[in-house]
Amino acid sequence: MRCVVGVDLGSTTTKAVILDETGRILGRGITNSRSNYDQAVGVARTEAFVAARFELLRREFEEAAVESELGKLLRAFRTEQTLHQLRRLGEIIVAEAAVHRLEEAREGLVGAVREIFQKIGEEEEEHFAMEDPPKRSAFFRDLAGSAYTRLAEEVSRRDGISFEQLLGLYDKTIIKVENEPLELSFMDHIGGALERVGRPPGIARAVERAVQAEMVEVSGVGTGYGRARLPFPKEQIRSEILCHGLGAHAMFPGTRTVLDIGGQDTKAIQVDDHGIVTGFQMNDRCAAGCGRYLGYIADEMNIGLHELGPLAETSKRAVKINSTCTVFAGAELRERLSLGEKREDILRGLHRAIILRAMSLLARSGGVSDEFTFTGGVANNPAAVRALRDLVGENYGEKKLNISPDSIYTGALGAALFAYRGAGL
Amino acid sequence: MISRAGIVDWALGIFEDLEFGAARAWLAEGPGRKACGYLPVYAPREVVHASGMLAVGIHGGGDRLEIIKGDAFYQSYICHLPRSVIELAQTGRLDFLSAMLFPSTCDVIRNLSGMWQVLYPDVYVRYLELPQVQDQATGGAFWEGELRLLLRELGRVSGRPADDASLAESIALYNTARGLIRELYRMRREAPWTVPTEELYLLMRAGEGVPVETFIEKARAYMSAVEAEPGQRKDRSRVIVVGAFCEQPPLGLIKTIERAGCYVVDDDFLLGNRFLDTDVSTDNDPVRALAGGFLRHAVSSSIMFEPDPEGKRNLMRQRVQAARADGVIFAAPSFCDPALLDRAMLRAGAEADGIPCIAFKYAENSAQFQQFREQAGTFADSMKLWGDS
Amino acid sequence: MATANKDRSMELQKQMIADHYKRLEAAPETGEPVVYTFVPGNLTELIRSFDALPLLPEINALQSGMRGKSGEFVVAAEKMGHSEDVCTYVKCDIGMAKSGNVGPTGTRLPKPDLLLLSYTGCYTFMKWFELLREEYKCPTVFLHVPYQGDGSLAPEHREYFVKQLKESVIPALEKVTGRKYDEERLRASLRLSAKSEDDLVAVLHSAKKKPSPIDAYFGAVYYVGPIFSAFRGTAEGSEYYRSLRAEVEERAAAGLGPVTPEGPLDDQKYRLVVEGPPNWTHFREFWKMFSDEKAVVVASTYTKVGGTYDFGFRHDPDDPLGTLADYCGGCYTNLNIPSRIDMLVKYIQEYEADGFLINSVKSCNSFSAGQLLMLREVEQRTGCPGAFIESDLVDPRYFSAANIRNRLESYLQMIDARRAERVR
Structure with a gap:
């Protein structure tokens, strides 16, 4: 089967989308961006191909009964993949511990690390054994990091081993592991996964076919903030603007205006009925009002980024915030709190202030036309969405607002569509 | 008699009203009435008045206005005032103005005049080029020509062209207003506890949005109220606040300075209302008199070329002496070219004369006063220490 | 390398500029009067007709920028109390003056004998020369050029301008250079x-x-x-x-x-x-x-x-x-x-x-x-x-x-x- 790949190398996450010969989405993959760009792209692509092979499997079976079998297989696959990464991470940390600069600490650290990884492994097995595992970050660095920190704290409290030293070991090695090539592909772990689920014959035969199915990548297009560093020739690189426009069009064909608020920048894009960009504006040099600003606020309030929106949603009245300057965010927040304003009311005001910045970009780019699609990390924040809905309604009248749960893949999808068009499939 | 609080409340109401209700009410009182807005710093309001129009000062929406549309017109490194003025206009709040005057305060206000021509083609727009040449024969003739042109054109807009007599009457009214303002400033200088700056500011600010006749009446009433209720003297340092002549500070900032232990005994707030520091003659040709008045009696400011090479160096000393101030607070709007470029010269002159100074920047919608409070408070305390030693 | 392709005019211009800066450097010795003025609305022909040498601070600033010198000059001016908000041409110029006044071509720049402030559509020009006047304590002549607020230069504005040339600019040039105005x-x-x-x-x-x-x-x-x-x-x-x-x-x-x-x-x-x-x-x-x-x-x-x-x-x-x-x-x-x-x-x-x-x-x-x-x-x-x-x-x-x-x-x-x- 011939396919095309789109890659979106963003400042915080890297995404890949694979399309089949008919232009349908075959698979999506995502990972956190890291210093080694090639590695980030490699992981996202591998993940997309894993998803694609599973999609091929799924296409073999129409009935729902098999769906649950496949779900089991996928969880088994994830277990294998995760355990493999954990083993590698554990090995490196143990090796580091064994040569720790404090000789007297080495033995204790090695023992503690072995124990921690033993436990994380067990926890991961339990996690994936569940029918419907609880939602959590899809990135290995996040799951390993939080489990390690928690267990390290326990072990250090119990055995009197330095928590700081344990954490230091982790911080030193996670970057190393993230930046070295790892076997994470379908081929690497599907065998183990199949064993885990007891090789049901029907599934095993289908897996056999899926393994043998040839997937020929005929073309690829890269985009994103780091696109200049992508391993693609120049003519296979497209701007985020074009890819976001086309991606949003593919998700919602009625789209005429796209707003993307990401970590580093905000883009307002106008597209025609073919998804071709007819105008755009990006935030000016001042980064006020980007996703990063919410990050500062979350840090300042000492709560998680994803908690901000829901907390703001509990507010009955917004406090008026005049400055979205990231430099003054902390000071403004503290002053408001000291004046006795409620956290949720301040937060609601802050969300409105951010959306106001976006409103001015939208106006500069040519306004808001029906339909209007909102993408980027901030599109997952309910308070931001509400503020946007209100302000667009007040200034441009009623418009259909589209938000896709897969909006994070918008840019990669657009890139894949450019690759698809270019390949002439 | 109206109480001090009553007048201040009235002024606060005008100040806070972003719909310009007082001006709209005046327009509604008579058929065919028209209003003319002007931006800071100086506009010849006599000419507007003589043309039968209401002159309305447009100073943005301060911290009371959320900017939704205005930011689409301005980059982040341009001051706050024009985006706020555009916001007022784009939300229909300035739709009662038939004319707009944009004085040559700076490049931003100048360019706003052209933007207005594009955005509001039905409004009469005039960029007012103030005479930068102080020579009577050259600069005076130029400014006289500009004023005559403005008179003609505003007369056309209002349908009530002014003649010499009506202009002379308007000049006389504004002489009265300026005289009252001078007197209020003198009262504050002499006994600042009797005229808190917050109140004086609100009264001046209200004066920008009502007929000059109303302002005169309220200013007189306020003076009587001050005599009746003189207020309590407190131990505070005397400061002058320099640089806030165009984009206005939020009221909270003015309050903060006084509450931090300072008496403001001179300032640049709304400088246009006393840009001419003496009466304009009404004897002969009133246009010529108004033009000549500007040439001879415009105060030293950052918006006009300073012909005297020693002028910038000496200005702070002169103002500090005249106001018997202890020090200078340079308070400039962020990104304000005239105030900030001048500040370097003015401050160097002040420091050479041993005058204590502090400097900060604000925007009309600044919401955090903590840093101002700390700076002004420390400044007030330190001046007292210097004064005592 | 592109040098081989370089335009002849480019070489010519380089030489002209180098010569001009040399002449400026020598001005204190040769006695050639130096007039500082701005690019928009420069009166080069008039200045030259008095045998004076024009020097344009914006050109110095942009040349300093191209030669990697402006950053330190701007920082120097900010350290002296100039706001980070204002024009960096001004700060670059002031920083340069305070750092020995060596121009972009490496020659020392002479002090002005006259600041000819032609105020053409840039408010900052006015402040710039007020600032330089503090620095050099030299005569300053102001030429007020009305802005085309209505889209054209009105006849009375043209008259105002000519009057200023006759009554202040030309007399100032005569005084500084010791030469009479020569219309031919x-x-x-x-x-x-x-x-x-x-x-x-x-x-x-x-x-x-x-x-x-x-x-x-x-x-x-x-x-x-x-x-x-x-x-x-x-x-x-x-x-x-x-x-x-x-x-x-x-x-x-x-x-x-x-x-x-x-x-x-x-x-x-x-x-x-x-x-x-x-x-x-x-x-x-x-x-x-x-x-x-x-x-x-x-x-x-x-x-x-x-x-x-x-x-x-x-x-x-x-x-x-x-x-x-x-x-x-x-x-x-x-x-x-x-x-x-x-x-x-x-x-x-x-x-x-x-x-x-x-x-x-x-x-x-x-x-x-x-x-x-x-x-x-x-x-x-x-x-x-x-x-x-x-x-x-x-x-x-x-x-x-x-x-x-x-x-x-x-x-x-x-x-x-x-x-x-x-x-x-």
Whole structure:
């Protein structure tokens, strides 16, 4: 089967989308961006191909009964993949511990690390054994990091081993592991996964076919903030603007205006009925009002980024915030709190202030036309969405607002569509 | 008699009203009435008045206005005032103005005049080029020509062209207003506890949005109220606040300075209302008199070329002496070219004369006063220490 | 290496500038009076007719920017109390003066004998010379040029201007130089100016050809250099423009593009119009972003700050003082926003541009305030979307290459996508 790949190398996450010969989405993959760009792209692509092979499997079976079998297989696959990464991470940390600069600490650290990884492994097995595992970050660095920190704290409290030293070991090695090539592909772990689920014959035969199915990548297009560093020739690189426009069009064909608020920048894009960009504006040099600003606020309030929106949603009245300057965010927040304003009311005001910045970009780019699609990390924040809905309604009248749960893949999808068009499939 | 609080409340109401209700009410009182807005710093309001129009000062929406549309017109490194003025206009709040005057305060206000021509083609727009040449024969003739042109054109807009007599009457009214303002400033200088700056500011600010006749009446009433209720003297340092002549500070900032232990005994707030520091003659040709008045009696400011090479160096000393101030607070709007470029010269002159100074920047919608409070408070305390030693 | 391809006119200009700075350095010994003045509305012919040497602080600042010196000068001025908010040309100049006053070519700059403050559409000019007056304690003469608020220079404004020349500027020059005003000399010089202006306009108009033999922004800032600064109305200035015109006409006839620092740009994929001054600290890098994408600028407004000759103005030797009024009044910086919009629309149409780009510089409110409205209006009137980027004149801290490249690439790709769409 011939396919095309789109890659979106963003400042915080890297995404890949694979399309089949008919232009349908075959698979999506995502990972956190890291210093080694090639590695980030490699992981996202591998993940997309894993998803694609599973999609091929799924296409073999129409009935729902098999769906649950496949779900089991996928969880088994994830277990294998995760355990493999954990083993590698554990090995490196143990090796580091064994040569720790404090000789007297080495033995204790090695023992503690072995124990921690033993436990994380067990926890991961339990996690994936569940029918419907609880939602959590899809990135290995996040799951390993939080489990390690928690267990390290326990072990250090119990055995009197330095928590700081344990954490230091982790911080030193996670970057190393993230930046070295790892076997994470379908081929690497599907065998183990199949064993885990007891090789049901029907599934095993289908897996056999899926393994043998040839997937020929005929073309690829890269985009994103780091696109200049992508391993693609120049003519296979497209701007985020074009890819976001086309991606949003593919998700919602009625789209005429796209707003993307990401970590580093905000883009307002106008597209025609073919998804071709007819105008755009990006935030000016001042980064006020980007996703990063919410990050500062979350840090300042000492709560998680994803908690901000829901907390703001509990507010009955917004406090008026005049400055979205990231430099003054902390000071403004503290002053408001000291004046006795409620956290949720301040937060609601802050969300409105951010959306106001976006409103001015939208106006500069040519306004808001029906339909209007909102993408980027901030599109997952309910308070931001509400503020946007209100302000667009007040200034441009009623418009259909589209938000896709897969909006994070918008840019990669657009890139894949450019690759698809270019390949002439 | 109206109480001090009553007048201040009235002024606060005008100040806070972003719909310009007082001006709209005046327009509604008579058929065919028209209003003319002007931006800071100086506009010849006599000419507007003589043309039968209401002159309305447009100073943005301060911290009371959320900017939704205005930011689409301005980059982040341009001051706050024009985006706020555009916001007022784009939300229909300035739709009662038939004319707009944009004085040559700076490049931003100048360019706003052209933007207005594009955005509001039905409004009469005039960029007012103030005479930068102080020579009577050259600069005076130029400014006289500009004023005559403005008179003609505003007369056309209002349908009530002014003649010499009506202009002379308007000049006389504004002489009265300026005289009252001078007197209020003198009262504050002499006994600042009797005229808190917050109140004086609100009264001046209200004066920008009502007929000059109303302002005169309220200013007189306020003076009587001050005599009746003189207020309590407190131990505070005397400061002058320099640089806030165009984009206005939020009221909270003015309050903060006084509450931090300072008496403001001179300032640049709304400088246009006393840009001419003496009466304009009404004897002969009133246009010529108004033009000549500007040439001879415009105060030293950052918006006009300073012909005297020693002028910038000496200005702070002169103002500090005249106001018997202890020090200078340079308070400039962020990104304000005239105030900030001048500040370097003015401050160097002040420091050479041993005058204590502090400097900060604000925007009309600044919401955090903590840093101002700390700076002004420390400044007030330190001046007292210097004064005592 | 591109040096082999370098235009002869470029070498000529380099020599002229080097000679001029040498002459300026020697001025305290030779006794040649030095007049500081600004580019927009410069009265070079008049100054030269008194045998005085013009020195233009903006040129020093931009040259310092190109030579990597401006950053330290700006920081030096900020340390002295100048706000980070204000124009970096001013801060660069003041920082340079405080750091030994060594100019961009390495020669020491003389103190001014006169500050001739021609106030043409830039408020900061006024403050700049007030600041320099504090520094040099020298005579300052003010020439108030009324802004074209209504889109033209009114006759009474022209009169006001001429009156000022007669009553203050000329007497000030007479006093400082010890020479009498010589109108015949001024006329002769203006005649040379007009000739150079013809040549320059021919060069600018050549960009209507495809491929364009010039880059009308990055390349043209060199082309306008002599006429905007000390050489308008001089013999060497005339020679420069004669030579430049011949060179460009030769290239045009051969169907060649301009020579960029990266080599010739014959294969031109995009024709752009640019509004706003360039960034000087990363000038070559900025230009390379365009030439890498095979984008050529066919018209720009910045190259009209020292005169809008392509709209017909020529210095007129028959009305020597009145013509100076027309000149100063008509500089791009002195035009109102509607006129600036008209100019951009005209450029896009007449030069058959694929797009237009606004480089909004933080320093310059005269340029920048209103540019977002201009963007919108020009888009509406031409149906051509514009690009908007931000940088600064000579503050290296305010140039984000990744940001600008991202916007420019996105913009050009959009033009491509729209073209492909039209073909389909």
